[in-house]
Amino acid sequence: MEGSSDMTDVTIFGAGNMGSAIAGILTDGGSTVEHITTSSKDPAVSGDIVILAVPYAAFNDIIARYGAQLAGKIVVDITNPLDFSTFSLIVPPGSSAAAELAGKLPASRVLKAFNTNFAATLASKTIGSQPVTVLVAGDDAVAKSALAGAVAAGGVTVIDAGPLARARELEAVAYLQMNLAVAEKIGWAGGLSVVK
């Protein structure tokens, strides 16, 4: 999708494989990125775009500590809501992590993105021999355009996957993909690639 591409301030909660790979794309595109981790001392959240690159289980703590600061901001959910001990989904059927988050952050502009991309594909910007594509869902067109612009400026294609309700399908794609990888049917640098 097309997007605005002014320089953007981004705050990423988490600095794991996903948070680092996303930061790499955004800084390549000229965005300024700060990370907040569990060792951070409740700093101000300076980014206009805030990416929650943490496990789904960490959402409630982040909301309790930072929720008021997230009002008005673009908040990007990248999670796949799994109980990793049973490898089962932990949101109600028909809902999604993103829908649950939006319910808890009604003053924020919640987007779903990056959850269908394994970290290695974001780090390399490729999946197999092809460029990687980031799918973004959300109900706020301006917010989607801002995120898309920042990602596209970093050299990664973004496709608008529709309203936030589509997060349900994006999480299903990722859940299937993770099951395939765990079963060694595909590798963690592979997955489901968007072909136009």
Place this chain on the structure above:
Amino acid sequence: MEGSSDMTDVTIFGAGNMGSAIAGILTDGGSTVEHITTSSKDPAVSGDIVILAVPYAAFNDIIARYGAQLAGKIVVDITNPLDFSTFSLIVPPGSSAAAELAGKLPASRVLKAFNTNFAATLASKTIGSQPVTVLVAGDDAVAKSALAGAVAAGGVTVIDAGPLARARELEAVAYLQMNLAVAEKIGWAGGLSVVK
């Protein structure tokens, strides 16, 4: 996945784009294929593998007319259960067309397959510049192997996507893919391609 590859008798309900494309792969692999359509006069279902390449809404009629003959057979659900007037899913959240079908055909060996492949990709055996992959889910390993063998013999890669419960995710993948195509974000010869 590996599969048995003896010559197979296959009955395909339906002769539309999907039924024809699947028939092409199977006959390329040496299987014998017969089609049953709405103009057929309730013939015997001769195939050991029976592929329901019809809209989900046609299942009840097929079950009423042919259900007894499907006992013991491998029955392949390729559907995506949509109300095309509203483009919304018509199975309960958490369920799937395949799970509903398996509930109505308890004596059959129900598999989910082909539903994540647009017809054009099966007809050409390619998606973009890559070979197409068929994902198969089911609880009967012998049945999955039989279908995989017949498809692989036709030159198309098959990956075991896990138990029939994964049909929920396979249907979500397809629903997302169809939404992307309807929104003209991708074409009907594209989609989500499996990258190993």
